[in-house]
Amino acid sequence: MLSQHVLTALDAYDAAYATWANGGPPVPRSLKLKLQSALDAWNGLGHRARVDSAIAVVAAYEALEPESFWYKLRQRYDSGTQSTDEGSDFQVVGVSPPYKSWFQEAGWTDFTFTQTDMDNQKNSQVIGVSGNLDLTFGIFKVSGSGDYSQDSSYAKIDQTDLSFSCKLMRVSFDRNWMNPLIFSSTAWRWAKGSPTYGSHLSTGADIKGAVPPTGDMTAVPTAAILAKDLVVSGTFNNTVVEEFNRDIRADASVGIGPFAIAGRFNMGEHKGSEKGTIATNGIRAKDVQIVALVCQLLPTCPNPDNTLPWPS
Numbered sequence: 001m002l003s004q005h006v007l008t009a010l011d012a013y014d015a016a017y018a019t020w021a022n023g024g025p026p027v028p029r030s031l032k033l034k035l036q037s038a039l040d041a042w043n044g045l046g047h048r049a050r051v052d053s054a055i056a057v058v059a060a061y062e063a064l065e066p067e068s069f070w071y072k073l074r075q076r077y078d079s080g081t082q083s084t085d086e087g088s089d090f091q092v093v094g095v096s097p098p099y100k101s102w103f104q105e106a107g108w109t110d111f112t113f114t115q116t117d118m119d120n121q122k123n124s125q126v127i128g129v130s131g132n133l134d135l136t137f138g139i140f141k142v143s144g145s146g147d148y149s150q151d152s153s154y155a156k157i158d159q160t161d162l163s164f165s166c167k168l169m170r171v172s173f174d175r176n177w178m179n180p181l182i183f184s185s186t187a188w189r190w191a192k193g194s195p196t197y198g199s200h201l202s203t204g205a206d207i208k209g210a211v212p213p214t215g216d217m218t219a220v221p222t223a224a225i226l227a228k229d230l231v232v233s234g235t236f237n238n239t240v241v242e243e244f245n246r247d248i249r250a251d252a253s254v255g256i257g258p259f260a261i262a263g264r265f266n267m268g269e270h271k272g273s274e275k276g277t278i279a280t281n282g283i284r285a286k287d288v289q290i291v292a293l294v295c296q297l298l299p300t301c302p303n304p305d306n307t308l309p310w311p312s
Contacts, residue, residue, distance in 0.1 A: 007170050007223075008109060009038040015111075073179055080177020094174035095224075102226060102288055108167040162234040166259070169226040170294075180220065180296070189304035204300035219295035227291045230259050230276070232283035244278050256283065258291040 013035045016027040080091050097107055182188070183201070190197040205213040213219075244254050244261075253263035261276040261283060276285030304310070 006035075006038040006042050007172065009035040011168075011170055012109070073182070076179065077177050080175070091175065091177050094176065096172045096174060097169070102169065102171070108169050108228070110165070111168045112163070112165040114163045162232055164230070164232050166227045166230040171224045171226060173222055173224070183220070183298050183301045186303055186305035187308060189302050189310070201301045202298040204303075205297050207297075213297060215298075215301075217298065217301075219297050221293045221295050223294040224290050225292040225294065226288055227259060228286060228288045230261075230283070230285040232256060232259075234282055236278070236280055236282075238280060241278055241280050248275055248278070254278070259285065260289050261285045 009031075013027065013031045016031050020026050077091075081089050082092060083089050101107060190199065200215045201217040202213045202215040202219075205211060205218070247254050248262040254261045255263070260274075261278065262274060262285070274285075274287045276283065276287070
């Protein structure tokens with residue numbers, strides 16, 4: 001796994017590259033140097049060599065000792081499985097940085113973007129406040145449960161000259177009970193006669209050809225993007241401000257684009273609600289929130305090699 005230092009540098013470079021690819025300014029040389037420096041440091045510590053070595057070991061197991069490979073894989077999965085008091089099994093997903101550090105000042109990166117930046121991103125319209133987007137974008141509220149799960153209604157706003165600032169953190173997921181190389185392996189298939197025989201977890205995707213994958217498991221989340229200290233600067237009319245402040249006081253969930261302004265949360269035994277502010281001069285939401293997931297698109301899976309000696 002890449003270090004947090006490398007991932008932070010890579011995130012900054014990818015964001016600048018996407019802006020350039022969509023008509024924005026070129027990638028600053030300083031970002032290129034930071035990324036190269038982080039990669040050099042990671043390689044210098046020997047991490048890349050260990051990763052390459054581990055991949056080679058997996059390949060050797062798979063090709064020469066399939067029984068041993070699958071046995072060890074099952075052991076790994078069983079060792080990462082726990083049970084609830086009610087008897088349900090689950091697998092723990094670790095996070096890096098750890099949860100307690102999410103609420104500290106270290107590890108956060110300042111991030112700003114404007115309406116011009118959004119207009120430049122012609123290939124990605126995730127954040128929808130621009131006047132030419134449809135009604136599924138913009139400030140939205142959720143009635144009913146108040147947790148974005150049902151009864152969604154959306155409101156268009158005429159304001160298009162907005163600027164956003166916040167702090168971002170990338171949190172990587174660690175599933176030490178899972179070997180992700182299994183999804184690209186051609187040395188397994190569903191057993192004949194099983195209910196899943198002939199089906200796919202994923203049919204694979206053709207991003208260039210705009211063909212989305214289908215199946216029961218088309219992607220694996222590998223990281224989450226956290227945000228806090230959100231500030232949206234702009235001028236909103238009193239009607240919009242009054243309407244959404246009524247919703248906030250009524251414990252409805254309100255958000256703009258991928259950002260939550262107010263809503264309920266439920267984490268284990270802890271329940272409550274977080275409330276930002278909406279005023280005529282802008283929006284503020286200081287609390288930590290998950291705004292995106294980084295996912296690995298799976299290839300065609302399973303994709304068995306027909307030249308292998310499969311049992312009849």
